[in-house]
Amino acid sequence: MPTRASAAEGPIVEVRRSRKRRRTVSAYREDDRVVVMIPARLSAKEEREWVSKMLERLERSERRRRPDDAGLKRRAADLSNRYLGGLARPATVRWVDNQNSRWGSCTPADRTIRISTRLQGMPAWVIDYVLVHELAHLIESGHTAAFWGWVDRYPKAERAKGFLEGVACATQLGLQGQPEDCSEEGAAAMLASAPADDSDPVTSA
Ligand SMILES: [Zn+2]
Secondary structure, three states, X not given: OOEEEEOOOOOEEEEEEEOOOOOOOEEEEEOOEEEEEEEOOOOHHHHHHHHHHHHHHXXXXXXXXXXXXXXXXXXXXXXXXXXXXXXXXXOEEEEEOOOOOOOEEEEOOOOEEEEEHXXXXXXXXXXXHHHHHHHHOOOOOOOOHHHHHHHOOOOOHHHHHHHHHHHHXXXXXXXXXOOOOOHHHHHHHOOOOOOOOOOOOOOOO
């Protein structure tokens, strides 16, 4: 039986105990609540500890998935320093909701970068890929070999390209996605006791 607990200001939390689960704890949003899956053997005290820990992680992960314009600009500066030798220096980086066929765009002449709001709710490493891609256009405007040389310095470039191709394909096929964050991936990212993995936006934060 799921148990319900509601924190003072936090979301409604539904804890689901699973006998199949041995070590992993995960959390994701479902409708108006947060579901936390835990192994059946955990004590009530362990349950409380895990629930607060997972809510904190979920919130942190969601902030990374939906940064505001200022956060987006900070992320771009950080990515430029980390992967592009700090050579890409955008004047502005902001969200736009009028790009339906592109994930992002860059105007090298005035060094402005626009990122599609369709990316909001996608994993942070996918948003970072689009930022790196647009930033690299400030160094190389065309899709030249030199351009891809810069982009490929971002370790998850290939994976992110595949992810976005999958999203585009699913959209074309009319597959209905989650209205909120892509929750299965989110749940996977929340696996608490899984071995540290650099693809995990939570543990690598
Ligand atoms: Zn491009």
